[in-house]
Amino acid sequence: MAVKEARERYLVKPGSHVHLDQIDSGEKTLFEDESKGSCEPLFEAMQSELQHLQKLLYAQNKHRVLVVIQAMDTGGKDGCIKHVFSRIDPQGIRVQAFKKPSENELAHDFLWRIHQQVPKNGELVIFNRSHYEDIIAVRVKNLFPDEVWKRRKRHVIEFERMLAEEGTTIVKLFLHISKDEQKERLESRLANPAKYWKFNPDDLADRARWGEFMRAYEDVLEQTSTEFAPWYVIPADRKWYRNLCVAQIMCDTLKSLNMDFPKVDWDPTQIEVKD
Amino acid sequence: MAVKEARERYLVKPGSHVHLDQIDSGEKTLFEDESKGSCEPLFEAMQSELQHLQKLLYAQNKHRVLVVIQAMDTGGKDGCIKHVFSRIDPQGIRVQAFKKPSENELAHDFLWRIHQQVPKNGELVIFNRSHYEDIIAVRVKNLFPDEVWKRRKRHVIEFERMLAEEGTTIVKLFLHISKDEQKERLESRLANPAKYWKFNPDDLADRARWGEFMRAYEDVLEQTSTEFAPWYVIPADRKWYRNLCVAQIMCDTLKSLNMDFPKVDWDPTQIEVKD
Numbered sequence: 001m002a003v004k005e006a007r008e009r010y011l012v013k014p015g016s017h018v019h020l021d022q023i024d025s026g027e028k029t030l031f032e033d034e035s036k037g038s039c040e041p042l043f044e045a046m047q048s049e050l051q052h053l054q055k056l057l058y059a060q061n062k063h064r065v066l067v068v069i070q071a072m073d074t075g076g077k078d079g080c081i082k083h084v085f086s087r088i089d090p091q092g093i094r095v096q097a098f099k100k101p102s103e104n105e106l107a108h109d110f111l112w113r114i115h116q117q118v119p120k121n122g123e124l125v126i127f128n129r130s131h132y133e134d135i136i137a138v139r140v141k142n143l144f145p146d147e148v149w150k151r152r153k154r155h156v157i158e159f160e161r162m163l164a165e166e167g168t169t170i171v172k173l174f175l176h177i178s179k180d181e182q183k184e185r186l187e188s189r190l191a192n193p194a195k196y197w198k199f200n201p202d203d204l205a206d207r208a209r210w211g212e213f214m215r216a217y218e219d220v221l222e223q224t225s226t227e228f229a230p231w232y233v234i235p236a237d238r239k240w241y242r243n244l245c246v247a248q249i250m251c252d253t254l255k256s257l258n259m260d261f262p263k264v265d266w267d268p269t270q271i272e273v274k275d
Numbered sequence: 276m277a278v279k280e281a282r283e284r285y286l287v288k289p290g291s292h293v294h295l296d297q298i299d300s301g302e303k304t305l306f307e308d309e310s311k312g313s314c315e316p317l318f319e320a321m322q323s324e325l326q327h328l329q330k331l332l333y334a335q336n337k338h339r340v341l342v343v344i345q346a347m348d349t350g351g352k353d354g355c356i357k358h359v360f361s362r363i364d365p366q367g368i369r370v371q372a373f374k375k376p377s378e379n380e381l382a383h384d385f386l387w388r389i390h391q392q393v394p395k396n397g398e399l400v401i402f403n404r405s406h407y408e409d410i411i412a413v414r415v416k417n418l419f420p421d422e423v424w425k426r427r428k429r430h431v432i433e434f435e436r437m438l439a440e441e442g443t444t445i446v447k448l449f450l451h452i453s454k455d456e457q458k459e460r461l462e463s464r465l466a467n468p469a470k471y472w473k474f475n476p477d478d479l480a481d482r483a484r485w486g487e488f489m490r491a492y493e494d495v496l497e498q499t500s501t502e503f504a505p506w507y508v509i510p511a512d513r514k515w516y517r518n519l520c521v522a523q524i525m526c527d528t529l530k531s532l533n534m535d536f537p538k539v540d541w542d543p544t545q546i547e548v549k550d
Binding site: 046059060061078081082085087088089090091092094095097126128180183186187190191194195196197198199201203204206208226261262263264268271273274275 | 334335353358364365368378401403406454461471472482483496538541543
């Protein structure tokens with residue numbers, strides 16, 4: 001099986017056009033010979049590699065890694081985080097969920113609460129939703145005048161440029177599901193009492209504006225995918241395929257940092273541990 | 276095999292005396308028939324249970340859980356966190372390491388930086404070191420006059436009482452290793468370039484004050500183990516045994532919260548997901 005590069009296949013090339021309805025959310029071309037059942041060993045190998053790379057990241061205490069995850073409701077943000085990242089030492093990873101802003105957060109610029117949560121040296125931070133809600137949801141729900149979310153695209157690009165130039169590696173993932181797939185997932189939540197808590201009747205209002213959300217996402221993907229903070233559009237109707245793609249992108253991104261265990265400034269042979 | 280209760284066996288009963296040199300750090304009485312090799316299935320079952328309990332904690336979004344881990348250097352804080360908690364969904368767990376306080380942190384009361392990191396509803400937070408360093412290390416290293424760390428014991432008790440009465444479940448773990456075991460672990464770090472980064476030559480200065488540290492820990496364990504924030508002394512020379520005990524204490528503590536998936540205030544049968 002030839003494992004091609006998810007990083008190459010699903011990158012939104014800076015300056016390119018994005019038509020989400022022309023991107024098949026159910027495709028599985030990168031792992032064509034796999035299926036939900038047979039991909040387990042491959043996925044576990046990726047998890048082990050990711051575990052090792054995170055250990056290096058933590059030990060070296062030099063790079064910072066920020067993963068931004070966006071999707072429509074039921075798109076798989078929670079599931080992706082749980083499956084791809086749950087074998088990692090919890091000490092080096094932090095998940096930050098951004099919900100509806102509080103009164104105090106709204107009393108600041110939109111990047112204020114975001115900036116406080118960016119990774120420090122050696123840390124891998126995952127944003128479950130992010131500053132992109134302040135462009136996309138704000139636009140679709142008409143929460144502020146158009147000029148606000150329009151100018152925010154530049155703010156976001158320049159903010160991410162600063163983070164990257166100061167030493168942060170940024171990966172942005174859009175988990176792309178179809179409207180039909182969302183229907184199935186919402187209905188499965190409604191059919192299972194152990195999943196009721198994940199359902200919010202308000203989600204249906206967002207679903208009714210599916211087309212507007214897709215247009216807002218297309219604009220954001222086109223205009224904010226940069227060399228230093230690239231977007232990837234991940235086909236996410238098949239959860240196992242989504243997980244494989246995200247794990248591969250994470251492994252390849254971390255490998256590209258060429259990390260190693262840090263050198264020390266003392267001589268191990270000269271140190272004696274007394275009784 | 277009769278699995279007895281680690282919670283009962285290793286609890287520091289409020290008001291009792293603690294003599295660390297009389298507590299065998301190498302004992303394994305709770306899982307007597309087990310060994311490093313044979314305990315794997317038992318440990319995995321506990322990890323699965325912990326994973327399930329954390330899911331309930333997160334879904335219910337009602338309880339807050341704080342785990343405080345203290346130990347001498349090489350005592351196994353990092354390893355314990357990694358092994359016991361790394362199968363848990365990273366979205367519901369947060370590890371907070373407290374290092375040497377910054378200038379700004381020292382310009383506040385000692386609980387200021389601690390309070391900012393306590394868990395919120397649905398969250399499991401692990402403190403890797405804690406406010407107890409501000410009593411123990413401060414005492415042994417003579418960083419402040421005696422009356423400072425002496426009165427801090429009351430501050431800590433009252434702070435933890437407040438957290439508990441406001442809805443936080445607190446578990447405090449002292450990972451107890453022998454001085455000989457520490458020697459072996461330090462030497463193994465010095466023998467492995469991939470572990471150099473975990474060694475700090477300053478650790479040897481703390482080791483030279485082992486007896487003073489033990490006395491400081493004994494006082495803290497005796498005086499700050501309460502009904503609402505109990506200390507457990509975990510025999511930790513055997514890593515597998517330490518992990519089993521901690522996993523069991525965590526499972527039993529979370530089970531005692533009698534959690535369930537939350538009820539919802541809408542009728543699932545009345546909701547239709549439109550195309």
